[in-house]
Amino acid sequence: MVIAVDGPAASGKGTIARALARHFGLPHMDTGMLYRAVALSMFRFGGDPGSEFEAVRACDGVAQIDPTDEELRSEVVSSIASRISAYPGVRAALLERQRSFAAGADGAVLDGRDIGTVIAPHATAKLFVTASPEVRARRRVAELLARGMPSHYEDVLIDIRARDERDSGREAAPLAKAEDAELLDTSEMSIEEAIAAAIGLVEARVKARA
Ligand SMILES: Nc1ncnc2c1ncn2[C@@H]1O[C@H](COP(=O)(O)OP(=O)(O)O)[C@@H](O)[C@H]1O
Numbered sequence: 771m772v773i774a775v776d777g778p779a780a781s782g783k784g785t786i787a788r789a790l791a792r793h794f795g796l797p798h799m800d801t802g803m804l805y806r807a808v809a810l811s812m813f814r815f816g817g818d819p820g821s822e823f824e825a826v827r828a829c830d831g832v833a834q835i836d837p838t839d840e841e842l843r844s845e846v847v848s849s850i851a852s853r854i855s856a857y858p859g860v861r862a863a864l865l866e867r868q869r870s871f872a873a874g875a876d877g878a879v880l881d882g883r884d885i886g887t888v889i890a891p892h893a894t895a896k897l898f899v900t901a902s903p904e905v906r907a908r909r910r911v912a913e914l915l916a917r918g919m920p921s922h923y924e925d926v927l928i929d930i931r932a933r934d935e936r937d938s939g940r941e942a943a944p945l946a947k948a949e950d951a952e953l954l955d956t957s958e959m960s961i962e963e964a965i966a967a968a969i970g971l972v973e974a975r976v977k978a979r980a
C-alpha cells in the first residue's frame with residue numbers, strides 16, 4: 771500500500787505521515803527533507819539559490835548532509851528550499867529517489883507537495899492536509915522554540931504565506947490537491963484527533979477499493 775500525504779508548510783502532514791507509517795507498518799519518506807538538504811548544502815558550502823544551474827549541482831551534495839542536522843529546519847533553509855524547489859532541474863534530479871522509495875516491495879508513506887499528483891499518482895490513498903496560515907504559523911513558532919530556534923510569529927506568518935504562494939504558483943509540480951485526494955483540515959484538531967481522522971480516511975479508502 772502506498773499512502774501520499776501532501777499539504778502546505780506546518781499543516782501537520784509530517785506528523786500524520788509518520789503516524790500512518792507506524793500504524794500500517796510502512797516505511798516513511800519526508801520528501802521535504804531532500805529539498806531542505808539541497809538548500810542547506812547551498813547555504814553552507816556556497817551556491818546562488820537564484821541560479822538553477824547551481825541548485826541542480828547542489829543536488830549531488832544531498833548525501834553529505836546529516837539528516838539529523840537541526841539547521842535543516844531553520845527558517846532560512848526553509849526559504850531557500852522553497853525557492854530552489856521551483857526549478858524543474860532540481861525536481862528532476864530528486865525524482866527517481868522518491869519514485870523508487872514509493873515502489874518498494876513493502877509499500878510506503880511519503881509526504882510532500884506533489885506526492886499524489888506527480889511522485890505516486892497511483893497511490894492507494896491520498897490525503898491533502900491543510901490548516902489556516904495563522905494556525906500553521908503558531909505551530910511552526912512553537913516547534914522552532916522547542917528546537918532552540920526562537921522566532922517571531924509575524925515573521926513566520928509572512929514566510930509561510932510567501933512559501934504557500936511560491937509552492938502553489940510555480941509551474942513545475944505545484945502544491946495542489948490531487949482530484950482523488952481526501953481533504954483533511956487540521957486547524958481545529960489536536961495532533962491525536964488529526965492522526966485518528968487520517969487513519970479513518972485511509973481505512974475507508976482501502977475498504978472502498980477492495
Ligand atoms: N493537529 C495539530 N495540532 C497541534 N500541533 C500540531 C498538529 N499537527 C502538527 N502539529 C505540530 O506542528 C508542527 C508542524 O507539524 P509537521 O507535522 O512537522 O508539519 P509539516 O510536515 O506539514 O510541516 C510540529 O511541531 C507538530 O508537532
Ligand SMILES: Nc1ccn([C@@H]2O[C@H](COP(=O)(O)OP(=O)(O)O)[C@@H](O)[C@H]2O)c(=O)n1
Nearest residue numbers: 778779780801802805851852855882883884
Ligand atoms: N515534495 C516536495 C516537498 C517539499 N517541497 C519544497 O520544499 C520546501 C520544504 O518542504 P517541507 O515539507 O520540509 O516544509 P514544511 O512543510 O515542513 O515547512 C517546501 O516549501 C517546498 O517548496 C517540494 O517542492 N516538494
